[in-house]
Amino acid sequence: MKINKLLMIAALAVTVMGTTAGCGSSSKNNNNANTGATNNAGTNAGTNAGTNAGNNAAGGGGSKAITIKAKNFEFDQPEIRVKQGDKVTITLNNAEGFHGFAIPDYNVDIKENNGTATFTADKAGEHEFHCSVVCGAGHSKMVGKIIVE
Numbered sequence: 180m181k182i183n184k185l186l187m188i189a190a191l192a193v194t195v196m197g198t199t200a201g202c203g204s205s206s207k208n209n210n211n212a213n214t215g216a217t218n219n220a221g222t223n224a225g226t227n228a229g230t231n232a233g234n235n236a237a238g239g240g241g242s243k244a245i246t247i248k249a250k251n252f253e254f255d256q257p258e259i260r261v262k263q264g265d266k267v268t269i270t271l272n273n274a275e276g277f278h279g280f281a282i283p284d285y286n287v288d289i290k291e292n293n294g295t296a297t298f299t300a301d302k303a304g305e306h307e308f309h310c311s312v313v314c315g316a317g318h319s320k321m322v323g324k325i326i327v328e
């Protein structure tokens with residue numbers, strides 16, 4: 180009997196506490212409103228169409244259109260190969276950030292988005308290209324080479 184009484188008291192205590200807790204919890208706010216459905220979709224939607232159009236299999240003297248995509252902080256093509264004598268048209272596409280594209284050996288310097296430059300690749304060998312707009316922390320890493328063979 181003694182034990183039963185204790186159990187009943189305990190049960191009552193639990194009930195009371197449970198009720199109190201229930202009241203407390205019912206006043207809790209539901210703060211799960213949608214934060215952060217940020218969408219990163221759709222940057223870099225491909226614009227590489229037309230790259231390498233008109234590649235001349237016989238080598239040299241053809242015309243070659245190349246689209247270079249720039250983002251923070253790299254070009255999508257660190258190495259470009261053309262044939263000596265090719266007429267090369269380069270289009271700079273700033274997919275992210277604002278960058279330039281310069282080949283000093285060929286006096287090429289594109290500084291606007293979707294700007295183009297055309298030159299005849301008459302000097303064989305490797306020629307450096309780099310970003311020509313100071314674009315931020317990784318600017319100096321934006322280098323590559325055009326190989327005229």
Ligand SMILES: [Cu+2]
Pocket residue numbers: 278279310311312313314315317318319321
């Ligand atoms: Cu830059």
